Amino acid sequence: MTVMVPSTTPALITPGRQALDSALHQLAHAAEHLGLDEGLHTMLATPRRSLTVSVPVRRENGRMDIVQGFRVQHNITRGPAKGGIRFHPSTDLDEVTALAMWMTWKCALVGIPYGGAKGGVAVDPSGLSTRELERLTRRYVNEILPLIGPEKDIPAPDVGTDEQTMAWIMDTYSVNAGYSVPGVVTGKPMTLGGSLGRAGATSRGVQIAAMMALGRSGEGVTVAVQGFGKVGALAAQYLSDAGCTVVAVSDATGAVHAPNGLDVAAVRAWVAESGGVAGYRDADAMPLGDLLELDVDVLVPAALEGVVTAENAPRVRARLIVEGANGPTTPEADEILAGSGVVVVPDILANAGGVIVSYLEWVQNMQAYSWSAGEVEVKLRDLMESAFAEVRSLSAERGITLRQAAHVIGVGRVAEAHTLRGLYP
Numbered sequence: 001m002t003v004m005v006p007s008t009t010p011a012l013i014t015p016g017r018q019a020l021d022s023a024l025h026q027l028a029h030a031a032e033h034l035g036l037d038e039g040l041h042t043m044l045a046t047p048r049r050s051l052t053v054s055v056p057v058r059r060e061n062g063r064m065d066i067v068q069g070f071r072v073q074h075n076i077t078r079g080p081a082k083g084g085i086r087f088h089p090s091t092d093l094d095e096v097t098a099l100a101m102w103m104t105w106k107c108a109l110v111g112i113p114y115g116g117a118k119g120g121v122a123v124d125p126s127g128l129s130t131r132e133l134e135r136l137t138r139r140y141v142n143e144i145l146p147l148i149g150p151e152k153d154i155p156a157p158d159v160g161t162d163e164q165t166m167a168w169i170m171d172t173y174s175v176n177a178g179y180s181v182p183g184v185v186t187g188k189p190m191t192l193g194g195s196l197g198r199a200g201a202t203s204r205g206v207q208i209a210a211m212m213a214l215g216r217s218g219e220g221v222t223v224a225v226q227g228f229g230k231v232g233a234l235a236a237q238y239l240s241d242a243g244c245t246v247v248a249v250s251d252a253t254g255a256v257h258a259p260n261g262l263d264v265a266a267v268r269a270w271v272a273e274s275g276g277v278a279g280y281r282d283a284d285a286m287p288l289g290d291l292l293e294l295d296v297d298v299l300v301p302a303a304l305e306g307v308v309t310a311e312n313a314p315r316v317r318a319r320l321i322v323e324g325a326n327g328p329t330t331p332e333a334d335e336i337l338a339g340s341g342v343v344v345v346p347d348i349l350a351n352a353g354g355v356i357v358s359y360l361e362w363v364q365n366m367q368a369y370s371w372s373a374g375e376v377e378v379k380l381r382d383l384m385e386s387a388f389a390e391v392r393s394l395s396a397e398r399g400i401t402l403r404q405a406a407h408v409i410g411v412g413r414v415a416e417a418h419t420l421r422g423l424y425p
């Protein structure tokens with residue numbers, strides 16, 4: 001086995017390296033549980049293709065900045081690579097590799113015919129004008145053009161990107177192809193071939209997973225949500241719509257707490273007006289980190305990786321964590337949480353609603369056809385509920401956590417595909 005957790009000293013471990021270590025740790029557990037041989041385990045621990053590109057951005061003041069971009073295809077054995085593109089200043093190759101690996105297991109777990117990929121650009125999009133963002137996006141897409149395509153690798157939104165970014169990606173790819181290729185990207189605006197239900201799909205999946213894990217109605221259930229972006233804001237909304245009391249939410253600007261419950265629609269309106277959660281009037285401000293330790297029934301981390309750690313896990317009082325974000329809980333924290341009886345619905349299950357509806361969008365694009373919102377919702381619910389049921393039953397049968405069970409299923413399917421195809425000598 002050549003790919004293992006490295007012996008880097010803790011001070012040198014970047015957030016990206018920590019995410020990759022977590023992903024490799026989870027894979028190692030699943031490989032051992034499945035009895036995979038060392039060669040296959042090494043193959044699954046290694047990305048199939050990784051591309052690092054330099055992206056020049058002409059700023060409004062005429063200066064040229066160069067930023068790094070990445071696209072990693074972790075696995076393409078079950079189908080085209082699939083996964084979002086992140087614009088965030090701390091994105092690096094390790095982080096994108098970890099996120100790509102999680103995409104592989106996620107797609108296999110929910111049974112959609114994709115491998116896993118992720119992209120990223122190490123940039124703070126909030127510091128760029130719309131024109132700068134468009135130039136940056138188009139240039140990044142030109143650099144990764146040889147990798148992507150509707151039958152090869154299909155990007156989608158992630159942190160710091162949105163429908164507009166996807167529209168620019170679709171246009172850049174299409175201009176190069178000489179005709180419109182809507183299926184090259186998902187999470188597009190409806191006018192360009194987007195799917196009904198995609199914008200709220202990840203959050204809808206989080207709500208479905210949370211309600212299945214709770215096994216009861218939302219009445220009397222308290223919830224805290226970290227991250228109030230595309231996933232967090234609508235997860236809070238849907239959980240509130242399901243009868244839960246959302247008592248706290250946060251974004252990078254701050255956290256707000258209202259023990260009797262927030263009016264989530266009013267917080268969303270405030271964020272649309274002011275640009276952030278901070279300053280929302282009908283709630284108390286609280287330190288960002290305190291939200292994770294609130295005495296609530298359900299905690300939904302929906303921001304970035306590595307936020308529930310060995311340091312704060314002993315103070316987590318939620319009974320259930322539903323991971324809207326990818327990789328929010330470190331393996332050390334997982335052990336502590338399991339020891340104290342906290343149930344964690346893992347990222348590759350809880351946030352799979354996004355890629356499920358991306359798949360439905362891509363199917364519609366490839367067939368030049370469209371489904372109603374109701375049809376999309378039924379298919380999403382069906383795939384989420386069956387994946388949840390499979391994970392829960394394996395977890396109970398083998399006495400392993402939901403995360404371990406989800407990885408055993410996802411990794412097992414990819415390993416089986418490799419073995420059947422004979423790619424593994």
Ligand SMILES: NC(=O)C1=CN([C@@H]2O[C@H](COP(=O)(O)OP(=O)(O)OC[C@H]3O[C@@H](n4cnc5c(N)ncnc54)[C@H](OP(=O)(O)O)[C@@H]3O)[C@@H](O)[C@H]2O)C=CC1
Pocket residue numbers: 084157158159160161202226227228229230231232250251252253276288302303304305324325326351352354355
């Ligand atoms: N979009 C999708 O379809 C999917 C996303 N995911 C995962 O969900 C997570 C969120 O993605 P998405 O909603 O798309 O991204 P967005 O960029 O839309 O939102 C990210 C949110 O996190 C907030 N945030 C950043 N730092 C902190 C912090 N320290 N404390 C609290 N909040 C913080 C941001 O605040 P601010 O706006 O102030 O910077 C923002 O509200 C990521 O892990 C992503 O990989 C998973 C599956 C699909």
Ligand SMILES: O=C(O)CCC(=O)C(=O)O
Pocket residue numbers: 082083084085103106154155156157158186187326351352354355356358
């Ligand atoms: O919709 C997609 O294709 C991928 C979404 C994503 O990046 C994720 O699930 O982490």
